[in-house]
Amino acid sequence: MSQPTKGFSRRAFLRGSGVAAAASSVTSTQSASAAIVPVPIIAGETQVSLTVNGQKKTVTVEPRTTLLDTLRYQLNLTGAKPVSSDGSSGASTVLVDGKPVMASTTLTVAVSGKSISTCEGLKDGDIPKAFVSNDAQQCGFCTPGFVVAVKAFLNQHPDATEEQIRAGLNGNICRCGTYANVLQAVIALVKGNQNG
Amino acid sequence: MAEVDYRWPENHKMRWIGKRVDRLDGLEKSGGTAKYTYDVNLPNQLIVRGLGCPHAHCNVLAVDISEAEKVPGVVYIHRLNAPGPNDDPVEIRADGTLLVAVAAENEAAAAEGVSKVKVQYKLLDAFTADHDLQSAEANGRTKPAGGGIELDEALGEPGDDEDEEEWENKVMQHLFDTSAHVVEGEYGIDSITHCCLEPHGATVHWVDGKLKVYLSTQNVSQADDGFAGALEITADDVDVTCDYIGGGFGSKFQPNYWGIAAAEISKVTGRPVKFMLTRDQELKIAGNRPSGYIKVKLGADANGVVRVWDSLHWGTSGFNGSTVAVGNIPYVFRPKSFRRKATGIVTDNEPSVAWRAPNHPQACAITQTAYDDLAAKMGVDSLDIFLRNLENIDTPEKAPVYAEQLRIAADLINWRKHWHPHGKGKKSGAVVEGLGIGIHKWAGTANSSNCLLKIHADGGVESYCGTQDLGTGTRTVCAMVLAETFGLTLDEVKVNIGSSTYPFSGASGGSTTVGAVTESHRRAAQDALAKVLDLVAKKLDVSADILDAVGGKIVARDYSGKEMTWKQACSLIGIQPLEVNSSYARGTASPLSSENVAGCQMAHVAVDTETGQVKIKRMVAVQDMGLIINRKTAESQIYGAMIMSIAAALFEQRINDPKTGVFVNSELADYRLPRLGDIGNLVVHLHEPESERARGVIGLGEPPAISGCTAISNAVCNALGVRVPTIPLTPKRVLDALRTAKG
Ligand code: FES
Numbered sequence: 001m002s003q004p005t006k007g008f009s010r011r012a013f014l015r016g017s018g019v020a021a022a023a024s025s026v027t028s029t030q031s032a033s034a035a036i037v038p039v040p041i042i043a044g045e046t047q048v049s050l051t052v053n054g055q056k057k058t059v060t061v062e063p064r065t066t067l068l069d070t071l072r073y074q075l076n077l078t079g080a081k082p083v084s085s086d087g088s089s090g091a092s093t094v095l096v097d098g099k100p101v102m103a104s105t106t107l108t109v110a111v112s113g114k115s116i117s118t119c120e121g122l123k124d125g126d127i128p129k130a131f132v133s134n135d136a137q138q139c140g141f142c143t144p145g146f147v148v149a150v151k152a153f154l155n156q157h158p159d160a161t162e163e164q165i166r167a168g169l170n171g172n173i174c175r176c177g178t179y180a181n182v183l184q185a186v187i188a189l190v191k192g193n194q195n196g
Numbered sequence: 197m198a199e200v201d202y203r204w205p206e207n208h209k210m211r212w213i214g215k216r217v218d219r220l221d222g223l224e225k226s227g228g229t230a231k232y233t234y235d236v237n238l239p240n241q242l243i244v245r246g247l248g249c250p251h252a253h254c255n256v257l258a259v260d261i262s263e264a265e266k267v268p269g270v271v272y273i274h275r276l277n278a279p280g281p282n283d284d285p286v287e288i289r290a291d292g293t294l295l296v297a298v299a300a301e302n303e304a305a306a307a308e309g310v311s312k313v314k315v316q317y318k319l320l321d322a323f324t325a326d327h328d329l330q331s332a333e334a335n336g337r338t339k340p341a342g343g344g345i346e347l348d349e350a351l352g353e354p355g356d357d358e359d360e361e362e363w364e365n366k367v368m369q370h371l372f373d374t375s376a377h378v379v380e381g382e383y384g385i386d387s388i389t390h391c392c393l394e395p396h397g398a399t400v401h402w403v404d405g406k407l408k409v410y411l412s413t414q415n416v417s418q419a420d421d422g423f424a425g426a427l428e429i430t431a432d433d434v435d436v437t438c439d440y441i442g443g444g445f446g447s448k449f450q451p452n453y454w455g456i457a458a459a460e461i462s463k464v465t466g467r468p469v470k471f472m473l474t475r476d477q478e479l480k481i482a483g484n485r486p487s488g489y490i491k492v493k494l495g496a497d498a499n500g501v502v503r504v505w506d507s508l509h510w511g512t513s514g515f516n517g518s519t520v521a522v523g524n525i526p527y528v529f530r531p532k533s534f535r536r537k538a539t540g541i542v543t544d545n546e547p548s549v550a551w552r553a554p555n556h557p558q559a560c561a562i563t564q565t566a567y568d569d570l571a572a573k574m575g576v577d578s579l580d581i582f583l584r585n586l587e588n589i590d591t592p593e594k595a596p597v598y599a600e601q602l603r604i605a606a607d608l609i610n611w612r613k614h615w616h617p618h619g620k621g622k623k624s625g626a627v628v629e630g631l632g633i634g635i636h637k638w639a640g641t642a643n644s645s646n647c648l649l650k651i652h653a654d655g656g657v658e659s660y661c662g663t664q665d666l667g668t669g670t671r672t673v674c675a676m677v678l679a680e681t682f683g684l685t686l687d688e689v690k691v692n693i694g695s696s697t698y699p700f701s702g703a704s705g706g707s708t709t710v711g712a713v714t715e716s717h718r719r720a721a722q723d724a725l726a727k728v729l730d731l732v733a734k735k736l737d738v739s740a741d742i743l744d745a746v747g748g749k750i751v752a753r754d755y756s757g758k759e760m761t762w763k764q765a766c767s768l769i770g771i772q773p774l775e776v777n778s779s780y781a782r783g784t785a786s787p788l789s790s791e792n793v794a795g796c797q798m799a800h801v802a803v804d805t806e807t808g809q810v811k812i813k814r815m816v817a818v819q820d821m822g823l824i825i826n827r828k829t830a831e832s833q834i835y836g837a838m839i840m841s842i843a844a845a846l847f848e849q850r851i852n853d854p855k856t857g858v859f860v861n862s863e864l865a866d867y868r869l870p871r872l873g874d875i876g877n878l879v880v881h882l883h884e885p886e887s888e889r890a891r892g893v894i895g896l897g898e899p900p901a902i903s904g905c906t907a908i909s910n911a912v913c914n915a916l917g918v919r920v921p922t923i924p925l926t927p928k929r930v931l932d933a934l935r936t937a938k939g
Contacts, residue, residue, distance in 0.1 A: 064304050073237060077228075078232075079228020081442070083393050083475065084475050086863060123223070123228060123229065135218070135829060139394070139442050139667035140440060141232060141392075143225050144225075147228070169872045172871070173864060178832070183875075
C-alpha cells in the first residue's frame with residue numbers, strides 16, 4: 001500500500017516561501033544568509049490594479065491567482081487559453097508591457113500596475129485579418145496565443161525573413177497543424193498585405 | 197410543383213462552390229472572442245477538478261476527503277472511481293483514471309482540494325509493454341485478434357484427404373521458395389494521444405428540471421442522449437450546445453463520465469458546474485490511438501511485384517486489448533496470396549478511441565515500409581515498386597488514380613532528380629537526404645443530416661442544423677451552398693449550427709461532415725427555391741423551369757427580360773416564413789455526394805547521422821476528394837493532416853514507465869509535438885480531374901492524415917540505407933538503427 005502523492009498547495013508554498021528561502025540559505029552559506037531579507041508572507045485576498053487592453057481594471061485576487069484565471073474568470077477575456085500548466089503550449093500568451101508572457105504561469109500580483117494586452121485587444125488589427133485570409137486557424141483554440149506571439153515577434157522583427165519566422169515562432173503548439181498557414185500569414189504581414 | 201432534381205450546378209455556373217473563401221468565423225477565432233466550452237462562465241458556477249489515479253494498475257482501498265473538505269472554497273466532493281466507506285476496493289486499470297472530483301469556488305481552490313484528498317492504494321502488477329509480444333505472452337496479456345488466409349485461386353484447393361492448414365503452409369512455403377525476392381522485417385508505430393488543445397469537459401446547469409450543457413463535442417445531435425441515458429432522464433430534457441470545439445480528432449463523441457459527473461454535481465449543489473480535464477488527464481484518459489507492431493515476410497517476382505505476404509501483428513488499445521484491425525493488413529496493396537494474423541495485447545492503459553482515420557495510419561506504416569524495403573533490397577527505385585504493385589491493390593478500379601497521383605507527386609517533389617538507391621545518397625557532412633512514399637484510401641461517406649431552412653418575406657435566409665465545426669469550416673461550407681443555390685452573397689445567409697435543439701445531423705467523425713451538411717443544405721435550398729420559383733413564375737407569368745436564382749435576382753432564361761430581385765421574390769411568400777426541412781440519410785445514392793478516395797504523399801528528408809535528427813525538407817500531398825466546396829479550407833485540412841503526420845512520424849509517443857506503467861510524458865513539455873519550425877515546405881495538390889469532381893462531395897478530414905508517416909519513414913530509410921523500424925523516428929532510434937546495422 002502506498003500513500004497518495006502528496007499534493008502541493010501553491011498557497012502553502014507562497015505562505016511559506018520567504019521562510020523557506022531564508023532557512024535554506026542559512027544552512028548553505030553563512031555569508032549569503034546575510035543578504036537574505038525575509039519577505040512578508042502574502043496570504044488572503046488582495047486588490048490589484050492593472051491596465052488591460054488600455055482600460056484600467058482593479059481585481060481582487062489571491063496571491064496564487066494566475067493572470068490567466070484573472071483574465072478568464074474576472075475580466076471575461078477568454079482569448080488566452082488554458083492548455084498547459086507550464087506554459088509550454090503558448091496558448092496563454094499575452095503581452096505584459098509589450099513583452100510576451102504566459103498568463104498561465106504568471107501570478108496576477110506580479111503584474112500589478114502593468115499594462116496587459118490580450119488577443120482581444122488586437123482583434124481589430126492586421127494580424128487577426130491576416131490569420132483569416134491565410135486560414136491560419138482550424139479549431140482555433142491555439143490561435144489567440146499565436147496571434148499575440150506573432151504580434152510580439154513582429155514588434156521585434158518587422159522585416160523578418162521566412163527563415164527568421166520559421167526560427168522565431170516556436171513557442172506555440174497547434175494540434176490541428178495550422179503552422180503552414182501561420183507562416184504564410186506572417187510572411188504576408190511582413191510584406192504589408194494580408195492576402196491569402 | 198415538380199419533383200426536385202438534386203444536383204450541383206454545372207461547373208461553369210458555380211459562383212461559390214470550389215472557390216477560395218475565408219472561413220466565416222475566422223475573426224472570432226483569431227480575435228479571441230469565439231466562446232469554447234472552456235470559455236463559458238455561468239453566474240455562480242463551481243469549478244471542478246478531478247483527482248487522477250497516479251498508478252497504472254491498483255486497487256483503490258479507501259479515500260479520505262476530510263482534509264480536502266476543509267480547504268476554503270471547496271464546496272462539494274464527488275466520488276467517481278473510488279469505493280464508498282463500506283465498499284469493496286475499486287480496481288483501476290489506467291493511469292489518470294479519475295477517482296474523485298472536487299467542486300470549488302475557483303480553479304485554485306479546486307486544485308488545492310484535490311491535493312488534499314488522501315487515497316489508500318494497493319499496487320497491482322502493471323503491464324504496458326505493448327511492443328513486446330514475447331513478454332505479453334509470458335504475462336498472459338495476449339488476446340487473439342483475428343486473421344485469415346487468402347490464396348491465389350490459381351493455386352487450387354486442398355485434396356479431400358489433405359489437412360487444410362498443412363496444405364496452406366505448404367503452398368505458402370512454395371510461394372516463398374519460388375519468389376525472386378524475399379523480404380523479412382519488423383516494423384512498428386507507437387501509441388499516441390489525441391491531445392486536444394481544449395481538454396474534454398463540460399459546463400452544465402439545470403434550469404427548471406432541464407439540463408443545459410455546453411460540451412466540447414464532435415457529436416452535438418447525439419450527446420443529449422448520452423446525458424439522458426446516464427442520468428435517467430429523457431433526451432428532450434437535455435440541450436447540448438457547442439459553438440466551438442478546441443480539437444476532437446475522434447475522441448469527443450461521448451459526454452464521458454466526467455461530463456455526467458458535472459451534471460450530477462450541479463444537481464446536488466444547485467449551481468452551474470464547469471468540469472474540464474487537466475492537461476495530463478487529457479493525455480492520459482481522454483483518448484489515444486492503438487499501437488501496431490508487425491513481423492512480416494513478403495515474396496516478390498523478379499519485377500518486384502509482391503505475390504505473397506505473411507504477417508503477424510500485435511499492439512494495444514489498452515485494457516480491452518485489441519489492436520489495429522486485421523482487415524486493414526496489408527494496406528491498400530493486396531498480393532494475390534496473403535496470410536495475416538493479429539494479437540491484441542492487454543495493457544494497463546485507457547482504451548483507445550477513434551483517432552483520425554482509425555487503423556489506417558498504422559496499417560499503412562506497417563505495410564508499405566515492407567514494400568519500400570523490397571525496393572531497397574532490389575536496389576530499385578521505390579516509386580517503380582509502388583507503381584508496379586498497383587496491379588494488386590484492394591480497390592483495383594483505383595489503380596489509374598493512384599498512378600496519376602504518384603506521377604503528379606513525383607513531379608512536385610522532383611523525385612527523379614533527388615532519388616538515389618537506398619543508402620547511396622551524397623553525404624553533406626553528417627547529413628544525408630532521402631525520399632519516401634505512402635499511399636492511402638478512405639471512404640468519406642456523407643453522414644445523415646437534416647436541415648431546417650427558413651426564408652423570410654424580407655429575403656432573409658437562415659438554416660438550422662445540429663452539426664458542429666471541428667475546424668473544418670462547417671459554417672462556411674453550409675453558407676456557400678445556400679448562397680450558391682439562391683444566387684446570394686455569403687452575408688445574406690445565416691447558418692446556425694452547434695445545438696442539439698436543431699435538426700439532427702450526424703457526428704463529425706470519419707470525414708462525414710462536409711458531405712452530410714452539403715447534402716442537407718443543398719436539398720433544403722433546392723426545395724425552398726423550387727417553392728419561391730413557383731410563386732415568381734405565377735407572378736411573372738412564365739414557367740418556373742426557365743427561372744434562375746442568380747446575382748441576387750430571379751431571372752427568366754427566355755431573354756424576355758423578366759426578373760425580380762430576391763427580396764421582391766421573397767415578398768411573395770406571405771407573412772409566415774417559408775420553412776422546409778430536408779434530409780439526407782447516410783448510404784442513399786445521390787449525385788451530390790459519394791465515397792472512396794485515393795491519395796498519396798511523398799517526403800524529402802535530411803537525416804543527421806551523428807545526432808539522429810530527422811528534418812523535413814519537403815512533403816507533397818496529392819489528394820482527391822470529389823467535388824471541392826471551399827478550396828481554402830480544404831487545403832488547410834491537408835496541411836494540418838500532413839503536420840499531424842510529421843508529429844507522429846518524428847515526435848509524439850506515449851511513453852509508459854516499463855516498471856510501473858505510469859504514462860511519464862503526459863505534459864506538453866514532454867509530449868513532443870512539432871512546432872512551426874519543424875514542418876519544412878509543404879505542398880498540397882488537390883487532385884480533381886472531372887472524373888473525380890463529378891462524383892460529388894467526399895469527406896477530406898482523414899485521408900491526408902494516413903500515409904504521411906509512412907512516406908517519412910521510407911524517406912529516412914532511403915537516406916540511411918537502414919530501416920528505423922519503429923515510428924516515431926526519434927534521434928535515439930535513428931542512432932540505434934545505425935549502430936545495429938554497423939554490427
Ligand atoms: S487550430 Fe486547433 S489547435 Fe491550432
